[in-house]
Amino acid sequence: MRKIILSLLLSVYGVFQAGAQEPEWVNKRPTSPDMYIGIGMASLTETDYMKKATQNALLDIVSQIAIKLENNSFLHRVDVDGKSREMFEDKIHGSLVAWIEGQELKDTYQSGQKYYVYYVLDKNVYARKAEERRQQAIKTGMDYLQKGRAAEEAMNLTQAVQLYGKGLEAAEPWVFMDLTTDEGGRSVNVPVELYNAYMNVFSGMAITTNVVQVEGEAFKAVAEPIAGCLSKNGVVVPNVKLKASFVSGSGAVSPAIQTDHTGTAEFYVTNITSKEDVQELRVSIDESFTDALPEAYRRLLQNQTWPAAKVSILLKSAPITAYLYVNDNDLEGCERHISSLLTNNYFTLSEDPDAPQCFVDLSTKMEMGETVTGGIYDLNACYCTLVLKIYNNKNQQMLLNYSVNRVKVLVPISKSAEETISMCVREVMKRVNRELPDRIKKLKIN
DSSP states (O other): OHHHHHHHHHHHHHHHHHHHSOOGGGTSOOOOSSEEEEEEEEETTSTTHHHHHHHHHHHHHHHHSOOOOOTTSHHHHOOOOHHHHHHHHHHHHHHHHHHOOOOEEEEEEEOSSEEEEEEEEEHHHHHHHHHHHHHHHHHHHHHHHHHHHHHHHTTOHHHHHHHHHHHHHHHGGGTTSOOEEEETTEEEEHHHHHHHHHHHTTTTEEEEESOSEEEEOTTSOOSSOEEEEEEETTEEOOSOEEEEEEEESOEEEOOOEEOOTTSEEEEOEEEEOOOOSEEEEEEEEOGGGGGGSOHHHHHHHHTSOOOEEEEEEEEOSOOEEEEEEEEEESSTHHHHHHHHHHHHHTEEEOSOSSSSSEEEEEEEEEEEEEEEOOSSSOEEEEEEEEEEEEEETTTOOEEEEEEEEEEEEEEETTSOHHHHHHHHHHHHHHHHHHHHHHHHHTOOOO
């Protein structure tokens, strides 16, 4: 029994000694004509140092696999821009790390501070696996290509471009290889066909509108609908979202909508918030469907020329009429400033309180507060309030309730009552002129 135990101890000791002795491959890389050899190392202080060392060994193997662009490969056949080419090359390199298989752990070694691994990959195994991946890329890419063609033929263009994009994404790690296959007796380079189909989905497209110009009024809706019709090479295109937006002037427009079976989408301008005499609306393809595509593929599409149409909106000369009623009037000068602000930008003021479209109620108050001791002279603290309300004169609906509350104005006590009011008006109107125009622009007056 003692002999058996002694023998086991000697065996363990021998293994320990062998493990403790630094192997030659740690400092001198082995070579082999039939194998890729990967040496990986990680510090023992690193989390998951064994996994890290293995990853480094696989990266070492990948760095030895020369990626040779085959003559019929995608990157030889298609002229892509620099950023897109860089994207494809990054995918190629990253894919090799992801799918390498068949490697074998030949040895490990642990020193006082580091952990080493020694992996080998049979070159014939690599070649066989690479061919399997090539065939899979052809099969998957071809499936997406055929589905994309069917969607495009049915004029489901947004679905078609997404299918082509997914096919390209599946094939992109292997585009350095010749991914050519036979389709009904015709030779098809799958990623080349996918790329060209993807880039040409929206070629030959046009948008026409039912009108080239409409009439409108400031702060009102446009009664006439604006319809955009999408076509490709003269054939109407359904199920593609169009959008309308102001490119000059400003206002609110109904949201993006899909074209119907006639390729048409209708829009309504629900409010015009600018007083420019001529404004312009642009009808174009809504690009939100590209959110489902990888970012790099979105850039590829956005570099293309997208169809668009423009409609002019001619503003009628007659502005909105309003009656200005002054209630409390402590700050007498504010009435003149408010009248000027309204007439210069938005309204025509009327003398008849019942006739105009809007009724404007203005009130101002000034309260005398404490006396503030100054370095040269004392000051009176005046607290000023302005309230402006605008009503629809037809239905008495309040359209705007704007106020400036208790603005503190310091006035030398030597100033007269008129001078005090003048200083207060000036300070209050500074704030009103900053804020009120934008509030009035948002009014919806029917």
